[in-house]
Amino acid sequence: MAASIPSTMRASQWTTTKGGLDKTLTLNPSAPLPKTAHALPPDHTLVKVAYTTPNPIDYKLAEVLPFIFSKPATPCLDFSGTILATTLPHLKPGELVFGKTEPPAFGALGEYVVVAKAGCVPVPNGVSLKQAACVGVAGLTSYQCLAPHVKAGDKVLINGGSGGTGTFAIQIAKALGCYVTATCSGANAELCRSLGADEVIDYRVEDVVGTLKRSGRQYDLIYDTVFAAPALYWECHHYLKAEGKFITIAGTPSVGFLVEFLKLFLWPAVLGGGQRKLAFHTAASSAVDYEAIAKMMAEGKVKAVVEKEFGLERAGEAFAHLKSGRTKGKIVIEVAGE
Template structure:
């Protein structure tokens, strides 16, 4: 298979993050193929990428820790595409697949990427590749925040329902039979309801904590996709059952954020700290869970909400939009022809 590979590939890359990642991404038509492309390790797959999608982890890690990356570097973890070659017996050349790479590798914003076993699964024929490209980080994060901790009939509160993880989270919670309350800004209320949310709080017109206290509802699970401040957690005993769990996924590798999280873990309840179980969920690729999400997508129970599609040359514009924090669902970047 190595003889059939081109000597170079197209990739959107950066060599500096001065002024922001979005200002430094440029298409390199002569980028070298992934180092392991011609000699795949055990349980790895070489994929020709069709679509990718940016996530906050891309710019947060690369802008905060640029010294970790060999330059020029290629961002993005999420992808969909077709198998070129694989050392996994169940994956055949030409087969559609999707998933994510593992940081610090990133690299999905290029024509070819090498992916490990847990981050590469078959794509059902009736699921569009651009839909599948959105699942890698946000879809799986939503799954891992909800499915292990909830059951049919549970009441779930999702803070931040209109972004990438939130839109998947609403649908996944409904797919397993939960009652869902979420937050978003006024213009996105109808979107969240269309995805299945039973109740939506417009955070611009009412105070979220006050609204939750007023409702008297006792939730089984609270998921904070925003975690702008820890206030939602400090007050969780008013609306989260004693047996419930408060989960967050959000954050920036900054001193302020790390201090907030440390304070949550270290400040005991008897001294005025949090009175409910707090958990920070860190995403881990899981092939079995990807397959489960793909089945829901095939059945029409879960879909990616795509705000806009970009060409590879406009990847910087996609990151610029992502950084506004106002994206409705996901942004997709077309990398190569299918």
């Protein structure tokens, strides 16, 4: 096995995040492979990475908690690519797979990555590696925030419908049979409608909370992908059913954020606090969930919206664009190609 696997790889890495990860990423043409690449642990797979996609967690964790990483560090969780070796009986070398690695390992911004069983599933027929690479965090997060909590006929509000998680969320909610309201800027309204949103609220020209109150609509689930305004939660008893849930995924791992977020959980309703169930969700790798998303993609019900593509040597530019907050859908970085 070791003879067919190289000892080095191309990878975009960082040794410091001072000034921002987007400014400190450097292409290393001879980075070492992951430590276990030549002697895989049980239930692990060595993948030659074709594409990866950056997510906010890639730079937020590195910039806030750089000391938890071994340097030089290779970011990115999402991947798609080809199996080189595996200790899993249901997978085989040469098979196309996708999924995500686990923090703090990351590593998908390099040509080779070792992935655990829960984060590695076959790419379905008819779905490209480029499309599959986008599912890792964003697709999985949206699926896990929606599928266990809604049923056909339910009403779902997606706050931030045009970003990476939002574009997946609209399509997954529609595939599950839900009525979908999405918020976004007017420039992205048509995109959200084209993905299946039944109603779009332009947050730049409308007061979202006021519009929701006036609508009289009662939602079964609110999925907040941006958490830009806490008022959306504080006031949600006006437009979220008593048994409904408010789920958010957004936030920065900092003391300030944790303090504000604890207020949302602990401030009593009798003193003006929230009156609906609030949950913060972090995606957990699940082969079963990835397979469900893959099925939706194979059936044409869900697709990745790719706004921009970059080569490995331009990974810093990809992160700069992601950090701008103006991304429509996903950004793809070609690592080794197909």
